Amino acid sequence: MFQSILAKLSGSQSSENCWQLIEQGANVIDVRSPEEFAQGHLPQAINVPLARLDHWLGNQKDKQQAFVLYCGAGIRAQKGCDILRANGFECAINGGSLKDLLCCQPNQPKALL
Structure with missing residues (x-):
């Protein structure tokens, strides 16, 4: 419940x-730390910790x-979206939490991957 409230506050x-955007080819970015990423992530996600996002954008x-x-x-995802938009990347979507995305992942088991 707490994460759902935070997600609403974060936009x-x-x-x-x-998931519709992901299925249409959107890049998926996990902005958590490498340690958090190693504990579980979406299989199509790349790990770009929030602190390194500005640098990573230089190559995009x-x-x-x-x-x-x-x-x-x-x-952190909202902060990342703000960074992308400030750098001219207008289609940055806050997917919220990993848990919320996993709960609604189409045609997949509901466990962490």
């Missing part, structure tokens, strides 16, 4: 909408690419 999108050329960001509760 995350519904998990169903995020396609500002029209869609991104779905997630973290532990949605707050």
Whole structure:
């Protein structure tokens, strides 16, 4: 329940909408620490910790690419979306928490991967 409240405060999108974007080719970015990432993540996600996101963006050329960001509760993902938008990447979506995305993952078991 606490994570759901945090996700609402952070402006995350519904998990169903995020999965539609992912299925349409959006890049999935886990902005948690490498240690958190190692404990479980979406299989299609890349780990770009929030503190390194600015540097990582320097290598990204396609500002029209869609991104779905997630973290532990949605707050770091929102900060990541703000960083992307400030750098001209307009299609940055806060996917909220890993737990919320896993709960709504289409055609997959509900356990951490």
